[in-house]
Amino acid sequence: MDFGGFGQFMSVQVPEFVADGVRWAAMTNSTIRDLDKAVPRVDGADKVTGKALYVDDLKVDGALYGRTVRSHVPHAKLKRISLDPDFDWSDVVVVTADDITGKNVVLLIEEDQPALVPEGGIIRHVDEPVALVAASDPRRAQAAMEHVRLEVEELPAVFTIEESVAKKVLLRGDDNVYKRFEILRGDDVEQALASADYVIEGTYRTGAQEQMYIEPQGMIAEWTDAGAVRLVGSLQCPYYVHKAMRELLQLDEDKVIVTQAVTGGGFGGKEEYPSMLAAHVALLAKKAKRPVRMVYDRVEDVRATTKRHPAPTRHRIGVNKDGTIVAVDVDVLIDGGAYLTLSPVVLSRGVLHSVGPYNVPHVRVVGRAMATNLPPHGAFRGFGAPQTTFAYERQIEKAAQRVGMSSLEFRRKNMLREGDVTCTGQTLKYSVGSAQVLDAVEQQIGQAPPKGSAAPPQFASVKRGKGLAFYYHGAGFTGSGEDRLKGRASVAVNAGGKFEVRSTSTDIGQGTFTIFAQLASAALDVDIKDVEMIQPSTEKAPDSGPTVASRTTMVVGSVVQKAGAQLKQRLLAFAEESGVQSGDVAELAKRYAEKHGELEETVTYHSPPGVKWDDATYRGDAYPCYGWAACYVEVAVDDDTHEVTVERCIHAVDVGHAIHPVLVKGQIEGGTLQALGWALWESVVYRNGRVANPTMTDCIIPTSIEAPEMETLVVEVPYPHGPHGAKGVGEIPMDGPAAAVANAVADALGQPFDEVPLLPEVICRQVSATAAE
Amino acid sequence: MSEFLSPRTLAEALKLRSAHPDFTVLSGGTDLMVRATERDYPVGTIDVFSLKEMRGVCESDAALSIGASTPYADLLRSDVVLTMLPNLHAAIREIGAVQIQERGTIGGNIGTSSPVGDTLPCLLALDAEVELRSQNNTRRVAYSDFCTGYRKTQLGADELITAIHIPRPAKGTRLFWRKIGTRRAQAISKVMGAASFRIEEGVVSHARIALGAVADRPRRVEAAEQRIQGEKPSERLATEVAAIVRSDVKPIDDVRSTASYRLDVAVNIVRRFVLELV
Amino acid sequence: MKIRMQVNGAARELETEPMRRLLDVLREDCGLTGTKEGCGEGECGACTVLIDGKPVNSCLVPVGQVHEAELLTVEGLSDGELLTDVQRALVEHGGAQCGICTPGIAVTAESLIRREKNLDHARIRELLAGNLCRCTGYQRVVEAVAEAAAKRGGAGDE
């Protein structure tokens, strides 16, 4: 397939560019020294010059533009699809479920979501794909889309979790529950709570959140003469798409080739949805016998793709006068939307994190993912943990107040330390940075704050408040997940004698390629310039597992490191066998390639020894290790307008080890702002099951003015099984800042605030209601 | 292909305007071009963005005149605007962000006359007049008369908005502005307020209070203005004026905010403006 | 309509529908895909280019309006392999993560440091508010621009 510049982006090289006459590469001509250092990210030069090619930038000769016809009703029987007879269809390709020869499902955990709702089938949400059109001009495709007619018989719909729990309409089974989890620890929780000096109870509501990656979703498909389909797109998990397409199209493994284009942000939003897009372009391209591209515009992207699960969490905590926590009882509910998608996994993580990083002898957690007629909610950085973290960190703050301890003191008294046991019965053997992150925050509070955060607007009279939150986040897949996954990656000497890292862990901005290049070069003992990264593709690299769950550096990185070390040994052995007199591994690689061609070392991930997990009882080692974090914010709340300004934000995160300090800080800061956004501004408004604010104008994210100057503290308590001690960092910064903000707003106004987003409307309503009492 | 006319002079522009009343008048395009790919191209366009005669700021003893095609960025760089009309300057500084400010024009804000147009409450508070020209006529209309409903104006099919005239605030005048948007930049207003109070010998001798985003068009709160006129600013006065605003203003719910929030905030900011005088 | 314009220093002439968005003409007709589309409504700034030195959302400009104008896109910032101060600082400070917002930020920041002195963090935050970034939380971007501005010694061109 001729993708124009596509060939170029298939291999990303460490940039060697000149700035102010200084060759940048000169700064990086070391090997081990490249670790722990802010080497320029390998794709940095391409990105600042506009050379990096994202899916919409790929030129594909003869490609048609595809569009999706959607349902427009939230729950209905689809009786008939017809084409407007007055419209000229001669140059338009139309696809319906009838064109699917394989299985009409977008395979993920369950086979419940169709690629296209068939005639006679059930429409389960308002933006469900029903038919597809493609034409050589985007405006023609749009017009055609508007001329596809649907005949439906509407059914009563369910738009809230409460309606779903109340079984207003049955959407699934006999209780609308997609999945239920339970965690029990210690004795009967009711009894334990009854024995506590105080019991604090609250329900904490968190809203849907749009990932709002700046690059909307997009995918291109072309079928080869050999009957294979090639897909290139903006995505996080090439092998998810691969698996889903094999099922939909009933193709052999090698007949589906999925490649990631440079991807403009994901945050979970490009974890599962790209399979849907892939299905659509693949079907259109097959029928059209031409390549087809589909790039969503913003409105379609916001309406149709997944968001963070809205979740009300009911939380009860029993504490004694001396400040010890006696028991915790949590009821977690998440709104899964119209299909099961990833909801069970999101729920699992939410449930596992819902007690927080505290010693609690008696625990009961019940979690349920519910079916509604909203578009499916899905993966978003944090994956259920931000929702439950919000609940428990509000509760902890209230408990501290009740017993008359300071925020820090109460947390220090109850926090998990090395050797302590979590709510699933996991003994924390190593890499517990709980005390360190709290110490780091406390110390920073004593420093003068940096200048540069926005001040409250003109003429404002404000009340100020301070808030703290403390949390942990399991790194990697839950329980035995990594052992089932068996993530693999290779390091190779390619035919040209250069080193290549081959993995399907994608770089979605977080810096995978740079970290892997660093790890491989250090393991090989070569210059980072000698290591190339291939663009992730199922054709070129083994399944490294999905790029999710804060697992990429910690899990796949360790595999890359091992593969690199093994490759080095092979090359040294080759030197000995063939009598080559050189200890320079890069030189050996060249010699090897000249003589024998390629050499590849592939390594499969194994969980560290001693990790045990029981899926049936939800007990054991839930995660190989945890990241730890504490966030402190200062806010100003405007008396007249109830707008909240974040004036200070300190975030300490234990990352195990920072392989690339700048990238790590970038991860923390980016996650922090997404969390502040969720806490204060980001609101998805649904009307009759449809997103009513589907534009960037209305579904807002913070700008550089909302963002405070960030005081980011990288704490390193090494994880012995991670590469050089590193553990996951991607998600944890998203977990806690919202609770810190709510704690601060409560502090400022002297009353509790138990929901996010804390829009000024919400604060205003509550303040007026309190004043009226 | 649609027709695109780029007149070089105002006279030429007015001639084209009367010859093609069905063509779209285009200035900075920051309203007209939003999600342009969703719509068909217009039959024709008359581009007035670069017309020199409709650009710039002109100061006289009596007034400040602003060319309709002057982009916000130019107004922000103007010292006269900053010193003479600090509330308008503050309003403009909060419009969109730099890219919108380089392109968006005050004429366009008036042309659209959306209830959330940020300069419009200032224009009301400042007693601004809109200058309208056709080939054979020039007229001036107070902005309060120019906007006749939800995104409706008096603009004739052969007319262009050519300038805005703002009387020089009298000595002793205090000007106010407050925008409450969805966020601090790139934000659509949920409520905004502008005010102008002249204080003579400790008494308010002239008052204008204008609000945006609380009705189908930007509006003054005349009852509140009357209440304050001739009075000495005090906390009690502020509370009374606020009460008038509460009974006089009837905002609505939409995806961006709620009626009750808008009302509370409108009340509070007007109160705050009066308190600032105390 | 026949459009003549200077794009990154080179003269271009093309015949096209005048109400097409400049963004599309740059990407499709000029092959300059560095300018990105994030929203099509002036909100995200990923499509920022300089028209006669001024930062503008190219998704809101009909190409008919740039007849005889001088345009600068991200591709025209660097002189061959030589990165600008802003570009270099963005890479060094980690101001580019996924990179989709980066062309717009590089272009906007270039115009800011050319035009304005005394760019402290607060001012940079105000002036970059038209460039949304979902990855970085802006901290590294602000630091990068501040460094590039300091390098110019605060000596604006204007």
Ligand SMILES: Cc1cc2nc3c(=O)[nH]c(=O)nc-3n(C[C@H](O)[C@H](O)[C@H](O)COP(=O)(O)OP(=O)(O)OC[C@H]3O[C@@H](n4cnc5c(N)ncnc54)[C@H](O)[C@@H]3O)c2cc1C
């Ligand atoms: C991202 C974004 C953010 C924004 N933020 C704000 C904001 O914070 N506050 C705010 O108030 N607005 C905002 N706007 C809206 C817009 O920028 C302003 O309304 C601006 O003033 C419009 O000016 P323009 O020259 O671009 O108008 P155009 O789009 O060119 O025209 C707007 C209307 O006015 C008519 N018109 C223009 N000039 C004349 C004339 N001389 N004679 C007759 N009719 C004319 C046009 O025909 C059209 O109907 C924003 C827009 C965007 C895209």
Ligand code: FES
């Ligand atoms: S695409 Fe132009 S501003 Fe977003």
Ligand code: FES
């Ligand atoms: S780097 Fe991804 S949006 Fe800015």
